[in-house]
Amino acid sequence: NAGVTQTPKFQVLKTGQSMTLQCAQDMNHNSMYWYRQDPGMGLRLIYYSASEGTTDKGEVPNGYNVSRLNKREFSLRLESAAPSQTSVYFCASSESLGNLNEQFFGPGTRLTVL
Amino acid sequence: GNSVTQMEGPVTLSEEAFLTINCTYTATGYPSLFWYVQYPGEGLQLLLKATKADDKGSNKGFEATYRKETTSFHLEKGSVQVSDSAVYFCALTSTGGGNKLTFGTGTQLKVEL
Numbered sequence: 001n002a003g004v005t006q007t008p009k010f011q012v013l014k015t016g017q018s019m020t021l022q023c024a025q026d027m028n029h030n031s032m033y034w035y036r037q038d039p040g041m042g043l044r045l046i047y048y049s050a051s052e053g054t055t056d057k058g059e060v061p062n063g064y065n066v067s068r069l070n071k072r073e074f075s076l077r078l079e080s081a082a083p084s085q086t087s088v089y090f091c092a093s094s095e096s097l098g099n100l101n102e103q104f105f106g107p108g109t110r111l112t113v114l
Numbered sequence: 115g116n117s118v119t120q121m122e123g124p125v126t127l128s129e130e131a132f133l134t135i136n137c138t139y140t141a142t143g144y145p146s147l148f149w150y151v152q153y154p155g156e157g158l159q160l161l162l163k164a165t166k167a168d169d170k171g172s173n174k175g176f177e178a179t180y181r182k183e184t185t186s187f188h189l190e191k192g193s194v195q196v197s198d199s200a201v202y203f204c205a206l207t208s209t210g211g212g213n214k215l216t217f218g219t220g221t222q223l224k225v226e227l
Binding site: 004031033040041042043044045048058090092094096097098100101102103105106107108 | 118146155156157158159160163165203207213214215217218219220
């Protein structure tokens, strides 16, 4: 079991460029999440997907879009990157949205926008 | 809204020292409380959790007790090791809030020989 995998590990973009961060899980989980981690701010939820075919906004969704491609995969897209989106991005998954379900995290993608 | 406040780091300790990392929270209803750990270059891993008042979560020698009267969930370990060096995050999910975690800012722990 690989758990939660993310690609790429590192990325440098110029302002205005677009890119998609990929996330996949092999635990047959229903729910998936995207977070960003910034110094001094902990992790903040960008978007989440309760189950295949559904997505909802989290705390900081502006500038991002997501796609729940199938049960395994949940991608995060930056249409026009801005320096404020420089961050470390983590994908996570859990069995469901029940608030006692452990979330399993991927290793992260470090994104720099110049 | 929900919020979690942690003590600022870095916390630097000698091996076998006693560890306390303070965490207090603000939440509606009856939140569940978590400690996550992030080792260098890795994602977060659940360390322990507590789901109701007076519950004690424990794992790998770490403990934390859910104190509703003081809205706290302090992390403790009696004897730290170099391998415990990591960033520790306190977090909560609130009743009816689905599984959306609210995190503290994280506390870096460095353990030296």
